[in-house]
Amino acid sequence: MRREAAAAVSKVNAGRPVNLPLPNRGRVPNLAPLMTEKSNVNWAEIEAKPAFRSLLGRKAKFIVTATIFFLAYYLALPILVGYWPDLMKKQVWGKVNIAYVFALSQFFMAWIVAFIYVRVAAKWDKEAAAIIHGH
Amino acid sequence: MSVPLIMFLAFVALTLLITFWAAKKNTGASAYFAAGRSITGWQNGLAVAGDYMSAASFLGISGMICFSGYDGFMYSVGFLVAYITVLLVVAEPLRNAGKYTMADLLAYRLKPRPVRALASLSTLTVSTFYMIAQMVGAGVIIKRLIGLDFAPAVIGVGLLMLVYVVFGGMLATTWVQIIKALLLMAGAMLLSYLVLKFHHYSFTAFFEAVSKADYAGTAEPKNLLEPGLKYGVAVAGPWGPLDLVSLGLGLVLGTAGLPHILVRFYTVPDAKTARSSVVWAMAIIGLFYIMTTFFGFGAATILKKALITTVDGKPDTNMVAPILAQVLGGELFFAFISAVAFATILAVVAGLTMSASASFAHDFYSNVLHHGKENRPGQEVKVARITAFCVGAVSIGIAIYLGPSVNAAFLVGLAFAVAASANLPVIVLSVFWKRFNTTGAVCGLSVGLVSSIVLILLSPNGMFGKAGALFPLENPGIVSIPLGFLAAWLGTLLTARDLEAEAKFAELRVRAHTGLGSEKATAH
Numbered sequence: 308m309r310r311e312a313a314a315a316v317s318k319v320n321a322g323r324p325v326n327l328p329l330p331n332r333g334r335v336p337n338l339a340p341l342m343t344e345k346s347n348v349n350w351a352e353i354e355a356k357p358a359f360r361s362l363l364g365r366k367a368k369f370i371v372t373a374t375i376f377f378l379a380y381y382l383a384l385p386i387l388v389g390y391w392p393d394l395m396k397k398q399v400w401g402k403v404n405i406a407y408v409f410a411l412s413q414f415f416m417a418w419i420v421a422f423i424y425v426r427v428a429a430k431w432d433k434e435a436a437a438i439i440h441g442h
Numbered sequence: 443m444s445v446p447l448i449m450f451l452a453f454v455a456l457t458l459l460i461t462f463w464a465a466k467k468n469t470g471a472s473a474y475f476a477a478g479r480s481i482t483g484w485q486n487g488l489a490v491a492g493d494y495m496s497a498a499s500f501l502g503i504s505g506m507i508c509f510s511g512y513d514g515f516m517y518s519v520g521f522l523v524a525y526i527t528v529l530l531v532v533a534e535p536l537r538n539a540g541k542y543t544m545a546d547l548l549a550y551r552l553k554p555r556p557v558r559a560l561a562s563l564s565t566l567t568v569s570t571f572y573m574i575a576q577m578v579g580a581g582v583i584i585k586r587l588i589g590l591d592f593a594p595a596v597i598g599v600g601l602l603m604l605v606y607v608v609f610g611g612m613l614a615t616t617w618v619q620i621i622k623a624l625l626l627m628a629g630a631m632l633l634s635y636l637v638l639k640f641h642h643y644s645f646t647a648f649f650e651a652v653s654k655a656d657y658a659g660t661a662e663p664k665n666l667l668e669p670g671l672k673y674g675v676a677v678a679g680p681w682g683p684l685d686l687v688s689l690g691l692g693l694v695l696g697t698a699g700l701p702h703i704l705v706r707f708y709t710v711p712d713a714k715t716a717r718s719s720v721v722w723a724m725a726i727i728g729l730f731y732i733m734t735t736f737f738g739f740g741a742a743t744i745l746k747k748a749l750i751t752t753v754d755g756k757p758d759t760n761m762v763a764p765i766l767a768q769v770l771g772g773e774l775f776f777a778f779i780s781a782v783a784f785a786t787i788l789a790v791v792a793g794l795t796m797s798a799s800a801s802f803a804h805d806f807y808s809n810v811l812h813h814g815k816e817n818r819p820g821q822e823v824k825v826a827r828i829t830a831f832c833v834g835a836v837s838i839g840i841a842i843y844l845g846p847s848v849n850a851a852f853l854v855g856l857a858f859a860v861a862a863s864a865n866l867p868v869i870v871l872s873v874f875w876k877r878f879n880t881t882g883a884v885c886g887l888s889v890g891l892v893s894s895i896v897l898i899l900l901s902p903n904g905m906f907g908k909a910g911a912l913f914p915l916e917n918p919g920i921v922s923i924p925l926g927f928l929a930a931w932l933g934t935l936l937t938a939r940d941l942e943a944e945a946k947f948a949e950l951r952v953r954a955h956t957g958l959g960s961e962k963a964t965a966h
Contacts, residue, residue, distance in 0.1 A: 401649055421529055
């Protein structure tokens, strides 16, 4: 193991993909080239495609909206709990109060946002594939 | 040797054996690459969860909730919601850009040397903070099991862990984290089940008991479900509520800047898998943190105060979960939970040590000091090992200085704040802002790092104590995170445009959003 890691690391440098002894994997298979690798892809051309621009625009819109929503929903918790404790102490189910219900709802909010994102992102994947394959 | 100690050692040995066996199965040269490609979404999700649920999550949060009630539960919420930031903003661009460390991503568009140097410094800092919490956790467990003092316990167990991590690379595999995550979930479920059983399987009775928790009749009953026991104005003064908001902000933005979590997204074949692994991690982690309700709040209804107080009368904030296991499930369960906690810490220390030392050796030593030119073979590994020992030694020293009663979740919360202030702004701006340049990155990294550290040192827990604190909040996030973003933004705008960096932005954008380039490389 030690020797293998040493051999892998000695190949570092020269801007080539390397197998570094990275966290938690021992060694790492070279799944992706470093970006410094020469490629014959015309990045600027793809970037300028209207389809790509449009995809990015919609992506940005979704991500910004979702981020504002979840940050607002999440930060409302410490703000309400901190500054309006009496409101949050109101009991709604047995001894369970609004504060606890709101905290618990954060978990479901996170799961729902993640679920929606994954659904939408699957569509983006298809569009992105179409763009780079020149359709 | 006591019976729990023998059982503890047996469990730890068993865990390590399983790990060793699993790791061995996956390290043959061909199996290795096959495994590399076949890390599926749920496997990586479990591994992310394993990396994430550290001493802070299990030992720290349960203690925090047991003593501070609802306010401690805020850690559970923040630790989970933080994953939406990871999912929406960083996981996929990072994966698609096909990089190994955070610094690699930054160095692509920007001038490598200053950016790498600072990124590696901030990686070391965040890892050290995180590690201190793990050392404290390991120390209290060993102290309890062997009856050593805290300081020798931390030194002993800390050194053992480091030797194991540094010389036995095996531990540092995805499989360790997966097995560990499963064990921890099993332990947490069993513990929650026993708490519910204690309350006759009735949620109503459980919450009823929590609303007048009296530590088995050894303290005045108080309603732990009510917020304010730690950050309320009555307890913490007028700055309390703002401190809670600051904590929340640090937690929700911090995960996306944690080096040992970010590297996990390079082990999967594509962005789609990176995405699904975050979702799996969120499912597992979320379930775990919901369970902290039972073994956190529950502990306050079952355990006597004397059991969870140190000899000098301070709350033993990191031992609540293991002691609860002892009271509810006997010595065997205590040994099991302690072993699980220990394995948890070992695995997280492994992840932290590796990401910190790899970053220092690769980013700083090779690329900054030696300009990325060919060096004597093996030198980088040597540097990585030395770095690992240094980070470990510093963490051990600080852990001893802080003592056993400082809460692990609190310490990790500080690591999150530092990560959110220093790392997140530059990652986000580098991926999403064309105009971003080297000066901006240097300013963002250094201002975020320095301001968060300085504010922690000036806080009520810092150098001057509660009375002399120059900064009223325990958590620096609400000031240092905006400062990090502001510095990165201003640093960019006040200096000339970097046309080269802007030109490369097109490539980064196409790669980040389509996976082109990285996709080809997975073809074998």
